[in-house]
Amino acid sequence: MKSLLYAVLSLLILSQTVMADDKSAAEEALKSKLEAVLLVLQKEEVEHEAKKKEIIEIVSPIFDFSLMAKLILGRKFWPGLVKEKKERFTELFVKRLKESYLENLTRYTKARIVYNAPIQVKRKIYIPTELISKDDKISMLYKLYKSKHNWKIYDIEIEGVSIVINYRSQVNQILSSGTIDDLLTKLEGPENQ
């Protein structure tokens, strides 16, 4: 009986340790990338476009852009699409997402990031951060999941607004009156179209 109790206790402690490990691993993965991005942003001598290219190279491994595209279409739209359309949508949306992320991030050349304690939600880790610049403070919640190899971002909540759901609402409004081709055509155009 005693041994069973020990076994349960050690399992609990072990799982806590695993959770703690997950949190710090996810935080570490995120932190390393974001700090690298901040360093790039601070480089005054580098051209804007070059900065963008460099940032994309840094963040691409941690962002699961394909998953984000899939989640944006959601279980209502995604399964109904043929493979080619899925690929085309993913390709266009990843491009759009990257552009949007860069556009917003490159405004903050002299910013710092404060990391708050990570939160475990089921098998995912949410890392609340604050992007602090001279006259603004934006709360950003990075949502990560453990892919086959490493921790990856699948959504960011900016001031409480999820970018996946936000894009999904745009997709919904296009699909409510048009077809998937209309959506693809719009994505091919400029962002504010």
Add this chain to the structure above:
Amino acid sequence: MTKLHSLARHFFDKVILDRPGLVIICLLLVVAFLGYKAKDFRLDASAETLVLQNDKGLRYSRLIDSRYGLQDYLLMTYASKDDLFSDKVLANLTRLRDELKQLDRVSSVVSILDVPLLESPPGPVKELLSNIQTLESPTVDKKLARIEFSNSPLYQNVLVSPDLKTTALQIKFPIDEIYQDLLARRNHFREKQATNRLSAAEVAEFKKVTAQFQKHRDKMKKARHQDIAVIRSIMDNYRQDAELFLGGISMIADDLITFIKNDLKTFGLGVLFFLVVTLGVIFRKLRWIFLPMLCCAFSAISMMGLVGLFGWEITIISSNFISLQLIITMAITIHLIVRYRELHFNNPEAEQRKLILDVVCLMLRPCLYAALTTIAGFGSLLLCDIRPVITFGWMMSAGITVSLAATFLLFPTMLMLMRKGTPEARQNSHFSLTSFLARFTEAHGVMILVVSCITLIISVIGISRLVVENSFIDYFKDKTEIYQGMIVIDQNLGGTTPLDVIIELDKPEALAQKLAPETDAQNDDEFDEFDEFDEARYGDKYWFTSNKMAQVEKIHDYLDSLPETGKVLSLETIMKIAEKLNNGKPLDNFELALLYSKIPNKFKSTVLKPYVSVEHDEVRFSIRVRDSEKSLKRDKLLKKIQHDLISILGLEEEHVHLTGMLVLYNNMLQSLFSSQILTLGVVILALKSMFLILFRSLKIATIAIFPNLLSIGAVLGVMGWLNIPLDMMTITIAAISIGIAVDDTIHYIHRFKQEFRVDRNYINTVYRSHGTIGHANYYKTVTIIIGFSILVLSNFIPSIYFGLLTGLAMLIALIASLTLLPQLLVIFKPFGPEVGVNQ
């Protein structure tokens, strides 16, 4: 002698006249009982009593009210002599608001003092939302606030007039949950009763719920009446510094009742006085004043008791019923008096009992015929599906029966207790109007026909000009406080009558289901892993998209562009402000979501909740229509909005819903119009069938229709020519005119038929009929016209119209029955050929 006649004779002889004292005691007991029941007599002008019995519109309107958290409110206007934003005025307003807030049944008061200032100072949305200021905030910049109030689409024409001289305080009352619950339960039983039979237990429960509902509603009505009185007394303390008015739909309903009640009290006495004087002048004998008045009192009290007993509610449609009751009773009594005097004069030696018996037996048939035909006329009201109109139909049918019964029981028994007296001759019979009209008919028969035809044609043209409009503001004279208040609200604070346009926005799910078979989605484990993105889980903030807002803007701008609409409030109102704060750029989906999540809850309930139901994918446009706008055509406006939203703005028909007071009253009025005016043809046919049954001659039935046609036609024609709209109060004039005209026609024809037997000469019969029943009709008409003429002094316009139009209907009916009717009888000779001429 027919069976009916002998039966009636036997009844009156052996039962009534044998024991007059006992009959009077029984009558007194019945009247005392009904008088006691009259305590349940209630007058109601609330929406509930003024809408269609099965009106889906009312149910929908209630649903919308609860979905958008809409509360009943009163609007108080405050036009200060000093600057509105001066410390003195703001302190006064604060005091006033606090006093109002302290009233038990007031849930909140919205004023310029406590609404969020969104542009004072203007700044980024995020910053603004983290520190929302009000006029009461210690650090507020009043200069900026003044600018904001003068420009804000959210507050201008709602809380302040564009010139910043008048402000409004919205006094909100809590949603009455007990009322809603009782109403739902009562309606459930009503619906069940309409489709299935209720079990005994359900019937008992239905009765109980109905009683509880009425009790609660009466209590609340009384409470609201008290609240209005208290609010008005609070207002009195501020009148030295400002001009204050009170408005709002529940106040209009309350004031309507007050006006009608006051008119009943003030003019009831006036009418009574005029009736007494006229009866005195005509008959010059105390008993002929006392008896009609006693009959009127008995039938009016009995009817009020029956109304209470049956739980019938007196609405503004049926508020004239007491007057009608008086008219009908007075008509029957005058017929009895005139016939009694005539019999007495012709048989001075006859016993009182025999005279009375002859009078009741001779007059029972025509009075019964007239009553039955009038009931048939009012019976048309039962066919429509408006509860108050149906009730009015029942009330009038019951009222006529009560008048007939009360008069035929009271008149003979009371007269039995009086001495016979000396016979009374009519004075100046040669120069009286009736003998003049008899001579005129004989001399100018063709002219009568021509003039009647011309009158009918002019009337028909007039009728074609009739408009169906219900403008509350036009119910009151311009010197009344309610009128002035409504004008202020209408012209400076965005309009009076609420209209809601509800639009269901497209649901993307419908399309998604077409694209994606459920099974595929269920098999995809990745979506299960990220179920936080399932739509049911994410919050309302993502509902707000730029596409939806663009659609809302289009609809809002369209509604705002209509000249009849005053203030339009919707999501677009707050979007306009947000756009301004966003450097003039429309908000994108992200910014919209951000805005939604950052607005504090206490402001969400005032700036968002009334205009959007995320759960139902629905937006609400709250419109106030300018009631005083003379060019306003309500039904046309509603149809135009519905049409334009579908065909111009491309919305689906099933996604567009119009509701609110304007719609409910309009539905009711249109239904009233179609049941009252469009079915006049049916009513005329019904009357003709009645005449056919009564006189058993197609010729007489056809002739009898014409004076009635002329009377109704003239009344409606005059309304058309004078631009008097058919509204909830005037529309019943048509039914009333029929009742009045029918009485004259039936009595005249009935007497004509009797008199014709004397010498079978039509012209002689005309003279004799004019000299007998003509007098009764003439006296009746004069008494009632004079009696009700006092109503022109009322402050309540429908009362004036009622007084004048009833008088007109009576006059036309009298003239038609004494000119056109005899002329038609002379021409068409429906009672057979004449036997020589010996005038």
